[in-house]
Amino acid sequence: MRVKTDRTISAISVHDWVTFIRTPAGWMGAGWNDHGTVGVGHTDAVNTPTLLAKRKGMRRFASYDGATWAWDGDNILYGCGANETRQLGVFVNKCENSVTKLTTVKGLDGVTVRSIAHFGGSTLFITDAPGGCMAVGDNARGALADAGPFEVIKQATPMPPTPLDPPIEAAVSMSHVTIVRRGDSLWAAGFNQHRTVTADKISHATELTPFPIPGPAKRLFLGGYSCFVECTDGTWYGKGANMYGQLGAGTIAKTHSRWIPLPLDGVWSIETVANGDAFLFHTDRGTFATGYDMRIIAKVESSGLLRKRIETVGVKKVSTPSPVTEVKMDDEWDIAQLPTMAVSMVTPGEGLRGE
Numbered sequence: 001m002r003v004k005t006d007r008t009i010s011a012i013s014v015h016d017w018v019t020f021i022r023t024p025a026g027w028m029g030a031g032w033n034d035h036g037t038v039g040v041g042h043t044d045a046v047n048t049p050t051l052l053a054k055r056k057g058m059r060r061f062a063s064y065d066g067a068t069w070a071w072d073g074d075n076i077l078y079g080c081g082a083n084e085t086r087q088l089g090v091f092v093n094k095c096e097n098s099v100t101k102l103t104t105v106k107g108l109d110g111v112t113v114r115s116i117a118h119f120g121g122s123t124l125f126i127t128d129a130p131g132g133c134m135a136v137g138d139n140a141r142g143a144l145a146d147a148g149p150f151e152v153i154k155q156a157t158p159m160p161p162t163p164l165d166p167p168i169e170a171a172v173s174m175s176h177v178t179i180v181r182r183g184d185s186l187w188a189a190g191f192n193q194h195r196t197v198t199a200d201k202i203s204h205a206t207e208l209t210p211f212p213i214p215g216p217a218k219r220l221f222l223g224g225y226s227c228f229v230e231c232t233d234g235t236w237y238g239k240g241a242n243m244y245g246q247l248g249a250g251t252i253a254k255t256h257s258r259w260i261p262l263p264l265d266g267v268w269s270i271e272t273v274a275n276g277d278a279f280l281f282h283t284d285r286g287t288f289a290t291g292y293d294m295r296i297i298a299k300v301e302s303s304g305l306l307r308k309r310i311e312t313v314g315v316k317k318v319s320t321p322s323p324v325t326e327v328k329m330d331d332e333w334d335i336a337q338l339p340t341m342a343v344s345m346v347t348p349g350e351g352l353r354g355e
Helices: none
Strands: 011-015 018-023 026-031 046-051 058-064 067-072 077-082 098-104 113-119 122-127 133-137 155-159 170-174 177-182 185-191 204-210 217-223 226-231 236-241 255-262 267-273 278-283 286-292 297-302 305-310 317-324 335-337 340-342
Touching: 018 058, 058 113, 067 113, 122 170, 122 177, 170 217, 170 340, 177 217, 217 267, 278 317
Parallel strands: 113 170
Antiparallel strands: 011 018, 018 026, 026 046, 058 067, 067 077, 077 098, 113 122, 122 133, 133 155, 170 177, 177 185, 185 204, 217 226, 217 340, 226 236, 236 255, 267 278, 267 335, 278 286, 286 317, 297 305
8 A cells, every 4th residue: 555645754653553754844643543642733533644733853753552652852752642541641631631742741850761661541651760660640450560559540740669679671561461671570560350460369469579481581472461471492371361262272261370381483473352352473374363253243232332242152262373364353343462572681480380
């Protein structure tokens, strides 16, 4: 597909359903804009490249789940898009749930944000400051991963967590779970109904908890209430929600609270369908699917609200990665790429298998 533009493009930045291009006139954006995510000053559809409301001086962008951040040449951070839980950190009017123009993130004077871990209403800014990160947004399920515990809901200005030694150096966050890397160890916090964070039977881990991995590993994928690890010897392990067999271990159980081997290889990307009901594994040998085979999707009216549900008649559960030749999905169901984090410097922990 070709996109026509009468301007010379000098850079392209592609993110979660949003694309930014740099032209002599400044940055332009296109894509999903329901919350002002593109930063063009409104929330109408942006189907063709449009000049940003603030288009000068930006150097790089990051966009996740309806929220966008941009850095200028002085590493000052700006945000726009979804802001229902104040997850942007821009501290605008309390009634403004959508920020349509790139706005300066507050409370970062003298601090450089190196990367961002974000999902839904929770955001971690990984910085060069002591402690390694600052938190903003919704912490209803402990997803901000503070060592406090961090009990503030809808924190509007970036707030440093309890000082940590070693500091947080990297993080991934999705499905109300956050995993951070500190030195040679991993720690996790957040929603634990599916034992994604810890094998302990608690619904929410509001304090950072040690997160052991099954062996020397290269990278970790998080999302859909599950977690996947690729080890240095090429083997794969998974843990978390498995009621539809979505981990791909050949079993169907409500959850796997400890790491279980998976028949995967050559994986370069993982996507979650309908927030963990199914997974798509993109590999060197093609795409494979696990979990719900969602062939029948219905809408039901309840209490004046349009709700979605899956008709279970004729729907099968796929517990072993199966080849996919074509993906047919209803527009109502999201497909999202799982964030990943390098873990090659992490010391392995205990316990490979569990219930």
